[in-house]
Amino acid sequence: MNEQEHIDKLMLELRRGTITIGVLSQLSSPQYGYSLVTMLNEKGVPVEPGTLYPLLRRLEKQGLLESSWDTNEARPRKYYVLSEMGKAVYEQLCKEWEGIVRSLDDLIHTRKDEENGDD
Amino acid sequence: MIERYIYAVTQKLPQNQRDDIAIELRGLIEDMIEERIGSGEASNQVVEEVLLELGSPREMANKYRGTKKYLIGPELYDPFLIVLKIVLISMSVGLGAVFVIQSIITPPEILDHFVKLIVALVTGLPQALGWVALMFVLVEYGGGLKTKDLGLDKAWSPAMLTAIPDPKRRIKRSEPIIAIIFYVIIMVWFAFSSDFFGIYVFNDNGFKEVVPFLNEEAFSMYMPFVLLFFATFIVKECLKLISGKWTMKLVGYTTVINILGIVVIFFLITGDSFWNPEFMNDLVQAGVVAEGSEGYQIGEAIWRNSTRITVAILLIGLVWDIIDGWIKARKK
Numbered sequence: 001m002n003e004q005e006h007i008d009k010l011m012l013e014l015r016r017g018t019i020t021i022g023v024l025s026q027l028s029s030p031q032y033g034y035s036l037v038t039m040l041n042e043k044g045v046p047v048e049p050g051t052l053y054p055l056l057r058r059l060e061k062q063g064l065l066e067s068s069w070d071t072n073e074a075r076p077r078k079y080y081v082l083s084e085m086g087k088a089v090y091e092q093l094c095k096e097w098e099g100i101v102r103s104l105d106d107l108i109h110t111r112k113d114e115e116n117g118d119d
Numbered sequence: 120m121i122e123r124y125i126y127a128v129t130q131k132l133p134q135n136q137r138d139d140i141a142i143e144l145r146g147l148i149e150d151m152i153e154e155r156i157g158s159g160e161a162s163n164q165v166v167e168e169v170l171l172e173l174g175s176p177r178e179m180a181n182k183y184r185g186t187k188k189y190l191i192g193p194e195l196y197d198p199f200l201i202v203l204k205i206v207l208i209s210m211s212v213g214l215g216a217v218f219v220i221q222s223i224i225t226p227p228e229i230l231d232h233f234v235k236l237i238v239a240l241v242t243g244l245p246q247a248l249g250w251v252a253l254m255f256v257l258v259e260y261g262g263g264l265k266t267k268d269l270g271l272d273k274a275w276s277p278a279m280l281t282a283i284p285d286p287k288r289r290i291k292r293s294e295p296i297i298a299i300i301f302y303v304i305i306m307v308w309f310a311f312s313s314d315f316f317g318i319y320v321f322n323d324n325g326f327k328e329v330v331p332f333l334n335e336e337a338f339s340m341y342m343p344f345v346l347l348f349f350a351t352f353i354v355k356e357c358l359k360l361i362s363g364k365w366t367m368k369l370v371g372y373t374t375v376i377n378i379l380g381i382v383v384i385f386f387l388i389t390g391d392s393f394w395n396p397e398f399m400n401d402l403v404q405a406g407v408v409a410e411g412s413e414g415y416q417i418g419e420a421i422w423r424n425s426t427r428i429t430v431a432i433l434l435i436g437l438v439w440d441i442i443d444g445w446i447k448a449r450k451k
Binding site: 034038051 | 136143144145146174
Protein backbone atom coordinates (compact mmCIF):
# COMPACT_ATOMS: atom_id res chain seq x y z
CA MET A 1 0.00 0.00 0.00
CA ASN A 2 1.39 3.38 -0.85
CA GLU A 3 0.92 6.61 1.01
CA GLN A 4 -2.17 7.69 -0.90
CA GLU A 5 -3.89 4.36 -0.38
CA HIS A 6 -3.32 4.55 3.36
CA ILE A 7 -4.74 8.03 3.42
CA ASP A 8 -7.77 6.94 1.38
CA LYS A 9 -8.46 4.06 3.67
CA LEU A 10 -8.14 6.11 6.83
CA MET A 11 -10.27 8.89 5.35
CA LEU A 12 -12.95 6.35 4.52
CA GLU A 13 -13.05 5.25 8.13
CA LEU A 14 -13.04 8.83 9.32
CA ARG A 15 -15.89 9.84 7.02
CA ARG A 16 -18.05 6.89 7.83
CA GLY A 17 -18.93 8.21 11.25
CA THR A 18 -19.19 11.83 10.30
CA ILE A 19 -21.66 11.18 7.49
CA THR A 20 -24.28 10.13 10.02
CA ILE A 21 -23.95 13.43 11.85
CA GLY A 22 -24.06 15.28 8.54
CA VAL A 23 -27.24 13.51 7.54
CA LEU A 24 -28.95 14.06 10.87
CA SER A 25 -28.03 17.76 10.75
CA GLN A 26 -29.98 18.27 7.54
CA LEU A 27 -33.13 16.48 8.56
CA SER A 28 -34.86 18.88 10.89
CA SER A 29 -37.14 19.41 7.90
CA PRO A 30 -38.19 16.53 5.64
CA GLN A 31 -35.85 15.68 2.78
CA TYR A 32 -35.74 12.91 0.26
CA GLY A 33 -32.65 10.93 -0.53
CA TYR A 34 -31.33 12.70 -3.55
CA SER A 35 -31.99 16.19 -2.27
CA LEU A 36 -29.84 15.25 0.70
CA VAL A 37 -27.05 14.04 -1.56
CA THR A 38 -27.04 17.36 -3.41
CA MET A 39 -27.28 19.37 -0.22
CA LEU A 40 -24.43 17.58 1.48
CA ASN A 41 -22.27 17.76 -1.63
CA GLU A 42 -22.84 21.49 -1.92
CA LYS A 43 -21.79 21.93 1.67
CA GLY A 44 -18.59 20.04 1.11
CA VAL A 45 -19.59 16.71 2.62
CA PRO A 46 -19.45 14.44 -0.40
CA VAL A 47 -21.55 11.33 0.01
CA GLU A 48 -22.48 8.70 -2.52
CA PRO A 49 -26.14 7.84 -2.99
CA GLY A 50 -25.20 4.19 -2.65
CA THR A 51 -24.03 4.96 0.87
CA LEU A 52 -26.70 7.44 1.82
CA TYR A 53 -29.82 5.51 0.86
CA PRO A 54 -29.02 2.42 2.91
CA LEU A 55 -27.89 4.67 5.76
CA LEU A 56 -31.24 6.47 5.76
CA ARG A 57 -33.08 3.17 5.95
CA ARG A 58 -30.85 1.99 8.75
CA LEU A 59 -31.40 5.16 10.75
CA GLU A 60 -35.13 4.81 10.21
CA LYS A 61 -35.04 1.25 11.41
CA GLN A 62 -33.17 2.38 14.50
CA GLY A 63 -35.91 4.91 15.16
CA LEU A 64 -33.81 8.04 14.64
CA LEU A 65 -35.71 9.00 11.50
CA GLU A 66 -39.31 8.87 10.38
CA SER A 67 -40.33 8.54 6.80
CA SER A 68 -43.34 9.18 4.61
CA TRP A 69 -44.01 8.64 0.94
CA ASP A 70 -44.93 11.64 -1.15
CA THR A 71 -46.80 10.45 -4.21
CA ASN A 72 -47.94 13.85 -5.43
CA GLU A 73 -44.86 14.59 -7.45
CA ALA A 74 -43.79 13.14 -10.78
CA ARG A 75 -42.35 10.16 -9.00
CA PRO A 76 -42.98 8.78 -5.55
CA ARG A 77 -40.40 9.99 -3.08
CA LYS A 78 -39.63 8.89 0.38
CA TYR A 79 -39.14 11.83 2.71
CA TYR A 80 -37.14 11.42 5.88
CA VAL A 81 -37.24 13.63 8.96
CA LEU A 82 -35.75 13.43 12.46
CA SER A 83 -37.88 11.65 15.01
CA GLU A 84 -38.08 12.90 18.59
CA MET A 85 -35.40 10.48 19.58
CA GLY A 86 -33.41 11.45 16.50
CA LYS A 87 -33.41 15.10 17.59
CA ALA A 88 -32.16 14.23 21.05
CA VAL A 89 -29.53 11.92 19.65
CA TYR A 90 -28.41 14.55 17.17
CA GLU A 91 -28.01 17.18 19.84
CA GLN A 92 -25.97 14.88 21.98
CA LEU A 93 -23.89 13.84 18.97
CA CYS A 94 -23.13 17.48 18.22
CA LYS A 95 -21.80 17.97 21.73
CA GLU A 96 -19.69 14.85 21.44
CA TRP A 97 -18.40 16.00 18.09
CA GLU A 98 -17.39 19.40 19.39
CA GLY A 99 -15.62 17.67 22.22
CA ILE A 100 -13.68 15.53 19.78
CA VAL A 101 -12.74 18.55 17.68
CA ARG A 102 -11.54 20.40 20.75
CA SER A 103 -9.47 17.54 22.05
CA LEU A 104 -7.95 16.74 18.69
CA ASP A 105 -7.22 20.39 17.97
CA ASP A 106 -5.49 20.50 21.28
CA LEU A 107 -3.48 17.37 20.52
CA ILE A 108 -2.49 18.49 17.05
CA HIS A 109 -1.53 22.00 18.09
CA THR A 110 0.30 20.99 21.19
CA ARG A 111 2.44 18.71 19.11
CA LYS A 112 3.14 21.45 16.62
CA ASP A 113 4.16 23.77 19.42
CA GLU A 114 6.51 21.18 20.82
CA GLU A 115 8.09 20.65 17.44
CA ASN A 116 8.51 24.37 17.02
CA GLY A 117 10.00 24.55 20.47
CA ASP A 118 12.55 21.91 19.55
CA ASP A 119 13.67 23.85 16.55
CA MET B 120 -31.35 -1.26 -18.14
CA ILE B 121 -32.57 0.61 -15.07
CA GLU B 122 -35.12 -2.07 -14.29
CA ARG B 123 -32.48 -4.73 -14.69
CA TYR B 124 -30.26 -2.93 -12.24
CA ILE B 125 -33.04 -2.55 -9.70
CA TYR B 126 -33.97 -6.18 -10.12
CA ALA B 127 -30.37 -7.27 -9.63
CA VAL B 128 -30.14 -5.32 -6.39
CA THR B 129 -33.50 -6.22 -4.87
CA GLN B 130 -33.06 -9.85 -5.78
CA LYS B 131 -30.34 -10.04 -3.16
CA LEU B 132 -32.46 -8.46 -0.45
CA PRO B 133 -35.11 -9.82 1.91
CA GLN B 134 -38.53 -10.15 0.33
CA ASN B 135 -40.29 -7.64 2.54
CA GLN B 136 -37.93 -4.79 1.68
CA ARG B 137 -37.78 -5.35 -2.04
CA ASP B 138 -40.71 -3.27 -3.24
CA ASP B 139 -39.84 -0.33 -1.06
CA ILE B 140 -36.22 -0.28 -2.07
CA ALA B 141 -37.14 -0.73 -5.72
CA ILE B 142 -39.28 2.42 -5.72
CA GLU B 143 -36.61 4.31 -3.83
CA LEU B 144 -33.86 3.22 -6.21
CA ARG B 145 -35.93 4.06 -9.28
CA GLY B 146 -36.55 7.51 -7.86
CA LEU B 147 -32.87 7.95 -7.12
CA ILE B 148 -31.75 6.89 -10.59
CA GLU B 149 -34.29 9.16 -12.24
CA ASP B 150 -33.17 12.04 -10.03
CA MET B 151 -29.57 11.43 -10.95
CA ILE B 152 -30.38 11.32 -14.65
CA GLU B 153 -32.45 14.45 -14.41
CA GLU B 154 -29.61 16.25 -12.74
CA ARG B 155 -27.34 15.44 -15.65
CA ILE B 156 -29.54 16.16 -18.62
CA GLY B 157 -32.57 17.97 -17.26
CA SER B 158 -35.90 16.60 -18.39
CA GLY B 159 -36.25 14.59 -21.56
CA GLU B 160 -35.26 11.19 -22.83
CA ALA B 161 -32.04 9.85 -21.34
CA SER B 162 -29.55 8.21 -23.64
CA ASN B 163 -28.13 4.82 -22.79
CA GLN B 164 -24.81 6.42 -22.15
CA VAL B 165 -26.17 8.66 -19.41
CA VAL B 166 -27.98 5.77 -17.78
CA GLU B 167 -24.80 3.75 -17.88
CA GLU B 168 -22.86 6.56 -16.25
CA VAL B 169 -25.38 6.84 -13.47
CA LEU B 170 -25.43 3.11 -12.81
CA LEU B 171 -21.65 3.02 -12.80
CA GLU B 172 -21.66 5.74 -10.20
CA LEU B 173 -24.02 3.74 -8.05
CA GLY B 174 -21.73 0.74 -8.19
CA SER B 175 -22.31 -2.94 -8.78
CA PRO B 176 -25.67 -4.38 -7.70
CA ARG B 177 -23.90 -6.71 -5.35
CA GLU B 178 -22.13 -3.90 -3.49
CA MET B 179 -25.35 -1.92 -3.42
CA ALA B 180 -27.31 -4.83 -2.00
CA ASN B 181 -24.58 -5.43 0.57
CA LYS B 182 -24.86 -1.85 1.75
CA TYR B 183 -28.60 -2.21 2.11
CA ARG B 184 -28.28 -5.46 3.92
CA GLY B 185 -25.76 -4.12 6.38
CA THR B 186 -25.28 -6.60 9.16
CA LYS B 187 -24.56 -10.31 9.33
CA LYS B 188 -22.97 -11.13 6.08
CA TYR B 189 -21.26 -14.18 7.38
CA LEU B 190 -22.15 -17.77 8.00
CA ILE B 191 -19.78 -18.20 10.88
CA GLY B 192 -19.04 -15.03 12.75
CA PRO B 193 -15.69 -13.85 14.05
CA GLU B 194 -16.48 -15.12 17.55
CA LEU B 195 -16.96 -18.67 16.39
CA TYR B 196 -14.38 -18.64 13.65
CA ASP B 197 -11.47 -19.74 15.82
CA PRO B 198 -13.20 -22.72 17.39
CA PHE B 199 -14.55 -23.55 13.94
CA LEU B 200 -11.05 -23.72 12.53
CA ILE B 201 -9.82 -25.80 15.43
CA VAL B 202 -12.64 -28.31 15.18
CA LEU B 203 -12.32 -28.43 11.42
CA LYS B 204 -8.63 -29.17 11.63
CA ILE B 205 -9.16 -31.83 14.26
CA VAL B 206 -11.92 -33.51 12.31
CA LEU B 207 -10.11 -33.45 8.99
CA ILE B 208 -6.81 -34.62 10.43
CA SER B 209 -8.29 -37.37 12.56
CA MET B 210 -10.48 -38.47 9.69
CA SER B 211 -7.45 -38.78 7.45
CA VAL B 212 -5.61 -40.65 10.17
CA GLY B 213 -8.58 -42.96 10.68
CA LEU B 214 -8.86 -43.68 6.97
CA GLY B 215 -5.13 -44.19 6.77
CA ALA B 216 -5.39 -46.70 9.60
CA VAL B 217 -8.17 -48.48 7.75
CA PHE B 218 -5.89 -48.70 4.75
CA VAL B 219 -3.02 -50.09 6.79
CA ILE B 220 -5.18 -52.71 8.49
CA GLN B 221 -6.78 -53.76 5.23
CA SER B 222 -3.39 -54.07 3.62
CA ILE B 223 -2.22 -56.28 6.46
CA ILE B 224 -5.31 -58.45 6.15
CA THR B 225 -5.10 -58.87 2.40
CA PRO B 226 -1.73 -57.72 1.14
CA PRO B 227 -2.30 -58.69 -2.53
CA GLU B 228 -5.16 -56.21 -2.81
CA ILE B 229 -3.11 -53.30 -1.60
CA LEU B 230 -3.64 -51.30 -4.78
CA ASP B 231 -7.38 -51.78 -4.47
CA HIS B 232 -7.26 -50.60 -0.87
CA PHE B 233 -5.21 -47.63 -1.87
CA VAL B 234 -7.75 -46.57 -4.48
CA LYS B 235 -10.47 -46.93 -1.88
CA LEU B 236 -8.46 -44.79 0.51
CA ILE B 237 -8.18 -42.02 -2.08
CA VAL B 238 -11.87 -42.24 -2.92
CA ALA B 239 -12.77 -42.15 0.75
CA LEU B 240 -10.56 -39.12 1.30
CA VAL B 241 -11.96 -37.27 -1.68
CA THR B 242 -15.58 -37.93 -0.78
CA GLY B 243 -15.24 -37.99 2.97
CA LEU B 244 -13.22 -34.88 3.72
CA PRO B 245 -15.54 -32.43 1.94
CA GLN B 246 -18.46 -34.09 3.68
CA ALA B 247 -16.79 -33.65 7.03
CA LEU B 248 -16.09 -30.02 6.16
CA GLY B 249 -19.75 -29.58 5.29
CA TRP B 250 -21.01 -31.11 8.50
CA VAL B 251 -18.66 -29.17 10.71
CA ALA B 252 -19.60 -25.95 8.94
CA LEU B 253 -23.30 -26.76 9.22
CA MET B 254 -22.94 -27.40 12.90
CA PHE B 255 -21.27 -24.06 13.49
CA VAL B 256 -23.77 -22.24 11.31
CA LEU B 257 -26.53 -23.69 13.46
CA VAL B 258 -24.76 -22.52 16.60
CA GLU B 259 -24.25 -19.09 15.02
CA TYR B 260 -27.83 -18.61 13.91
CA GLY B 261 -29.69 -20.91 16.25
CA GLY B 262 -28.24 -18.85 19.02
CA GLY B 263 -28.35 -21.88 21.27
CA LEU B 264 -25.05 -20.73 22.58
CA LYS B 265 -25.07 -16.96 22.24
CA THR B 266 -21.77 -15.20 22.19
CA LYS B 267 -22.87 -13.54 25.39
CA ASP B 268 -22.86 -16.84 27.21
CA LEU B 269 -19.34 -17.40 26.08
CA GLY B 270 -18.10 -14.10 27.40
CA LEU B 271 -17.39 -12.88 23.89
CA ASP B 272 -20.04 -10.21 23.87
CA LYS B 273 -19.08 -6.86 22.52
CA ALA B 274 -20.60 -4.85 25.34
CA TRP B 275 -18.03 -5.78 27.84
CA SER B 276 -16.93 -4.41 31.17
CA PRO B 277 -14.16 -5.47 33.50
CA ALA B 278 -16.87 -6.39 36.01
CA MET B 279 -17.86 -9.14 33.64
CA LEU B 280 -14.47 -10.71 33.93
CA THR B 281 -15.26 -13.93 35.67
CA ALA B 282 -12.69 -15.11 38.08
CA ILE B 283 -10.11 -17.21 36.33
CA PRO B 284 -12.00 -20.47 36.40
CA ASP B 285 -11.01 -22.79 39.13
CA PRO B 286 -8.64 -25.22 37.47
CA LYS B 287 -11.22 -27.83 38.29
CA ARG B 288 -13.91 -25.90 36.49
CA ARG B 289 -11.80 -25.22 33.47
CA ILE B 290 -11.98 -27.56 30.53
CA LYS B 291 -8.54 -28.24 29.20
CA ARG B 292 -8.51 -27.83 25.48
CA SER B 293 -6.79 -31.15 25.08
CA GLU B 294 -9.77 -32.98 26.59
CA PRO B 295 -12.37 -32.22 23.95
CA ILE B 296 -9.74 -32.34 21.21
CA ILE B 297 -8.69 -35.85 22.14
CA ALA B 298 -12.32 -36.86 22.47
CA ILE B 299 -13.13 -35.50 19.02
CA ILE B 300 -10.15 -37.29 17.47
CA PHE B 301 -11.25 -40.47 19.16
CA TYR B 302 -14.86 -40.17 18.00
CA VAL B 303 -13.93 -39.31 14.45
CA ILE B 304 -11.56 -42.22 14.11
CA ILE B 305 -14.11 -44.61 15.58
CA MET B 306 -16.75 -43.17 13.26
CA VAL B 307 -14.53 -43.65 10.25
CA TRP B 308 -13.89 -47.22 11.24
CA PHE B 309 -17.54 -47.94 11.77
CA ALA B 310 -18.47 -46.34 8.50
CA PHE B 311 -15.89 -48.06 6.37
CA SER B 312 -15.42 -51.42 7.93
CA SER B 313 -17.28 -52.48 11.01
CA ASP B 314 -15.61 -55.89 10.87
CA PHE B 315 -12.39 -54.35 12.16
CA PHE B 316 -13.72 -54.63 15.66
CA GLY B 317 -12.87 -58.13 16.62
CA ILE B 318 -10.18 -60.57 17.49
CA TYR B 319 -7.35 -60.77 15.03
CA VAL B 320 -6.29 -64.33 14.39
CA PHE B 321 -2.79 -65.00 13.12
CA ASN B 322 -1.26 -68.28 12.07
CA ASP B 323 2.23 -69.17 10.92
CA ASN B 324 1.71 -67.49 7.57
CA GLY B 325 0.77 -64.24 9.16
CA PHE B 326 -2.73 -62.82 9.35
CA LYS B 327 -5.60 -65.28 8.99
CA GLU B 328 -8.92 -63.62 9.78
CA VAL B 329 -10.88 -61.36 12.08
CA VAL B 330 -13.53 -62.73 14.37
CA PRO B 331 -15.86 -59.76 14.58
CA PHE B 332 -17.47 -58.60 17.80
CA LEU B 333 -20.41 -57.10 16.00
CA ASN B 334 -23.25 -58.58 14.00
CA GLU B 335 -22.32 -57.44 10.54
CA GLU B 336 -25.64 -58.14 8.88
CA ALA B 337 -27.70 -56.20 11.36
CA PHE B 338 -25.08 -53.55 11.68
CA SER B 339 -25.57 -51.92 8.30
CA MET B 340 -29.06 -51.14 9.53
CA TYR B 341 -27.76 -49.62 12.74
CA MET B 342 -25.00 -47.69 11.09
CA PRO B 343 -26.78 -44.38 10.45
CA PHE B 344 -27.85 -44.24 14.09
CA VAL B 345 -24.40 -45.06 15.33
CA LEU B 346 -22.90 -42.36 13.14
CA LEU B 347 -25.51 -39.86 14.24
CA PHE B 348 -24.81 -40.86 17.80
CA PHE B 349 -21.14 -40.11 17.42
CA ALA B 350 -21.92 -36.89 15.59
CA THR B 351 -23.95 -35.62 18.56
CA PHE B 352 -21.08 -36.49 20.81
CA ILE B 353 -18.72 -34.54 18.63
CA VAL B 354 -21.12 -31.62 18.91
CA LYS B 355 -20.94 -31.98 22.66
CA GLU B 356 -17.16 -31.89 22.62
CA CYS B 357 -17.21 -28.87 20.35
CA LEU B 358 -19.44 -27.02 22.79
CA LYS B 359 -16.98 -27.84 25.54
CA LEU B 360 -14.16 -26.57 23.40
CA ILE B 361 -15.97 -23.33 22.62
CA SER B 362 -17.05 -22.74 26.17
CA GLY B 363 -13.72 -23.57 27.78
CA LYS B 364 -15.23 -23.91 31.24
CA TRP B 365 -18.04 -25.74 32.88
CA THR B 366 -21.21 -23.70 33.06
CA MET B 367 -24.74 -24.71 33.95
CA LYS B 368 -25.77 -24.21 30.36
CA LEU B 369 -23.04 -26.49 29.13
CA VAL B 370 -24.02 -29.06 31.71
CA GLY B 371 -27.57 -28.77 30.37
CA TYR B 372 -26.45 -29.59 26.84
CA THR B 373 -24.21 -32.37 28.08
CA THR B 374 -27.06 -33.85 30.07
CA VAL B 375 -29.43 -33.84 27.11
CA ILE B 376 -26.88 -35.36 24.75
CA ASN B 377 -25.76 -37.97 27.25
CA ILE B 378 -29.30 -39.01 28.09
CA LEU B 379 -29.86 -39.36 24.38
CA GLY B 380 -26.72 -41.47 24.28
CA ILE B 381 -27.92 -43.64 27.14
CA VAL B 382 -31.21 -44.26 25.37
CA VAL B 383 -29.44 -45.13 22.14
CA ILE B 384 -27.03 -47.47 23.88
CA PHE B 385 -29.87 -49.07 25.74
CA PHE B 386 -31.84 -49.91 22.64
CA LEU B 387 -28.93 -50.62 20.38
CA ILE B 388 -26.35 -52.52 22.34
CA THR B 389 -28.63 -54.43 24.65
CA GLY B 390 -30.58 -55.74 21.66
CA ASP B 391 -29.72 -59.25 20.53
CA SER B 392 -28.68 -58.38 17.03
CA PHE B 393 -25.97 -55.87 17.86
CA TRP B 394 -23.29 -58.32 18.93
CA ASN B 395 -22.12 -61.13 16.72
CA PRO B 396 -24.35 -64.06 17.77
CA GLU B 397 -21.90 -66.54 16.25
CA PHE B 398 -18.89 -65.12 18.04
CA MET B 399 -17.99 -68.31 19.90
CA ASN B 400 -18.56 -70.53 16.89
CA ASP B 401 -16.45 -68.23 14.76
CA LEU B 402 -13.69 -68.45 17.33
CA VAL B 403 -13.85 -72.22 17.18
CA GLN B 404 -13.75 -72.19 13.42
CA ALA B 405 -10.83 -69.83 13.40
CA GLY B 406 -9.06 -72.40 15.52
CA VAL B 407 -8.55 -70.16 18.48
CA VAL B 408 -10.32 -72.49 20.91
CA ALA B 409 -11.64 -76.01 20.66
CA GLU B 410 -15.31 -76.57 21.40
CA GLY B 411 -15.98 -78.02 24.82
CA SER B 412 -12.52 -77.25 26.07
CA GLU B 413 -11.85 -75.33 29.23
CA GLY B 414 -10.63 -72.45 27.14
CA TYR B 415 -13.94 -72.42 25.33
CA GLN B 416 -15.88 -72.05 28.54
CA ILE B 417 -13.64 -69.33 29.82
CA GLY B 418 -13.89 -67.58 26.46
CA GLU B 419 -17.64 -67.82 26.48
CA ALA B 420 -17.86 -66.47 30.00
CA ILE B 421 -15.59 -63.58 29.11
CA TRP B 422 -17.52 -62.87 25.92
CA ARG B 423 -20.88 -62.88 27.63
CA ASN B 424 -19.76 -60.76 30.54
CA SER B 425 -17.66 -58.39 28.53
CA THR B 426 -20.55 -57.36 26.32
CA ARG B 427 -22.55 -56.61 29.42
CA ILE B 428 -19.64 -54.89 31.06
CA THR B 429 -19.11 -52.74 27.97
CA VAL B 430 -22.70 -51.56 28.19
CA ALA B 431 -22.33 -50.94 31.89
CA ILE B 432 -19.10 -48.99 31.44
CA LEU B 433 -20.59 -46.85 28.70
CA LEU B 434 -23.67 -46.10 30.80
CA ILE B 435 -21.67 -45.33 33.91
CA GLY B 436 -19.33 -43.19 31.84
CA LEU B 437 -22.17 -41.12 30.44
CA VAL B 438 -23.86 -40.70 33.81
CA TRP B 439 -20.55 -39.78 35.38
CA ASP B 440 -19.93 -37.23 32.64
CA ILE B 441 -23.17 -35.51 33.62
CA ILE B 442 -22.47 -35.64 37.36
CA ASP B 443 -18.89 -34.50 36.83
CA GLY B 444 -20.11 -31.53 34.81
CA TRP B 445 -22.59 -30.64 37.53
CA ILE B 446 -20.00 -30.74 40.25
CA LYS B 447 -17.52 -28.68 38.27
CA ALA B 448 -20.07 -26.13 37.13
CA ARG B 449 -21.19 -25.52 40.70
CA LYS B 450 -17.70 -24.68 41.85
CA LYS B 451 -17.28 -20.99 42.15
